[in-house]
Amino acid sequence: MSADILQPGFADPVAGAQSCFRAVLDAMARPGRIREVGTDLTPPVPLAPATAAVLLTLLDYDTPVWLDPASAAACSWVGFHSGAPIVAAIGACSFAVALSLPELPTLPAGTHEAPEEAATLILQVNALGCGRTYRLTGPGLHAPALLSVDGLPAGFASSWQENHALFPRGIDIVLCAGKSLAALPRSVALQEV
Amino acid sequence: MHAADASDQPHAARRRWMAVLARASAAELAALLDRHADLPCYTKLRGPESGLVMVRGRTGGGGAPFNLGEMTVTRCTVRTDSGQVGHAYIAGRDARQAELAAVLDAMLQDPHQTFALLANVIAPLAETQRTRRTEITAKAAATKVQFFAMRNMRA
Numbered sequence: 001m002s003a004d005i006l007q008p009g010f011a012d013p014v015a016g017a018q019s020c021f022r023a024v025l026d027a028m029a030r031p032g033r034i035r036e037v038g039t040d041l042t043p044p045v046p047l048a049p050a051t052a053a054v055l056l057t058l059l060d061y062d063t064p065v066w067l068d069p070a071s072a073a074a075c076s077w078v079g080f081h082s083g084a085p086i087v088a089a090i091g092a093c094s095f096a097v098a099l100s101l102p103e104l105p106t107l108p109a110g111t112h113e114a115p116e117e118a119a120t121l122i123l124q125v126n127a128l129g130c131g132r133t134y135r136l137t138g139p140g141l142h143a144p145a146l147l148s149v150d151g152l153p154a155g156f157a158s159s160w161q162e163n164h165a166l167f168p169r170g171i172d173i174v175l176c177a178g179k180s181l182a183a184l185p186r187s188v189a190l191q192e193v
Numbered sequence: 194m195h196a197a198d199a200s201d202q203p204h205a206a207r208r209r210w211m212a213v214l215a216r217a218s219a220a221e222l223a224a225l226l227d228r229h230a231d232l233p234c235y236t237k238l239r240g241p242e243s244g245l246v247m248v249r250g251r252t253g254g255g256g257a258p259f260n261l262g263e264m265t266v267t268r269c270t271v272r273t274d275s276g277q278v279g280h281a282y283i284a285g286r287d288a289r290q291a292e293l294a295a296v297l298d299a300m301l302q303d304p305h306q307t308f309a310l311l312a313n314v315i316a317p318l319a320e321t322q323r324t325r326r327t328e329i330t331a332k333a334a335a336t337k338v339q340f341f342a343m344r345n346m347r348a
Binding site for chain 2: 013
């Protein structure tokens with residue numbers, strides 16, 4: 001075991017993971033809603049508390065995870081606390097962790113027989129609630145919702161629409177910044193405002 | 194236990210003390226720690242938490258693997274304030290034992306403390322465990338039936 005596992009996980013693993021799971025569930029069910037998680041976490045650099053909380057909650061030994069080179073410093077922490085195998089190929093992962101948006105088509109989008117095999121991208125951005133604003137429509141939204149994200153590239157809306165068009169295939173995104181998260185399930189349509 | 198071991202095979206020395214710690218009860222560990230060392234300040238990185246592991250065996254020792262059964266294991270990982278990370282995996286559900294064993298594993302990795310701890314904590318524990326094992330083996334050996342001797346007696 002390497003000596004660089006220097007940070008603990010959730011203070012209370014069961015309650016911490018349950019409340020974070022509830023937050024992710026809410027965020028997925030109501031795209032655009034921002035929830036707060038990971039308030040008691042001190043994650044390793046460069047992960048934000050929300051990113052770390054989502055990883056501790058969703059990963060386990062049978063979900064291969066891919067980390068982008070910028071977040072590679074957190075590899076041993078993620079592996080130690082979650083037990084998830086870390087894969088080098090983005091195409092073989094169930095969860096991808098990234099600090100900048102990867103090419104969405106490189107992630108596994110599932111198959112028509114098994115759309116649940118698509119990957120979930122956990123994307124750490126600079127901030128939620130400011131920056132570029134997107135209008136979201138789709139299941140879970142009675143009226144279009146607005147979500148502002150600082151840290152998504154200019155062409156995000158069009159690459160997301162390509163992903164959305166694959167439905168029921170396609171990847172889901174959990175956006176994390178600081179201690180807050182929001183989700184973009186594949187079912188939601190998005191336009192930049 | 195010797196300097197040569199520690200430099201040649203750091204893992205062999207550590208493996209030995211971790212094995213001794215895993216077999217020592219929480220009460221034994223606490224008593225020895227009270228007498229010989231101060232517990233350092235530490236952070237629990239994981240656990241202590243209990244779970245099940247599948248114990249596997251091989252038929253005849255080297256044949257096809259099979260699942261023997263599940264076993265309760267408690268594990269703990271701590272980091273001392275001086276930066277050592279200690280791990281412990283113990284049989285059973287004694288969280289206190291796992292925690293003390295992990296702290297001792299971390300302390301033993303600190304070169305300033307290794308020799309004193311090996312002499313004052315690990316050696317007595319290993320000795321107790323050896324005695325206990327010899328006693329059990331002797332008791333079991335006394336009940337062994339010598340089929341060869343019985344046949345000779347009858348003849």
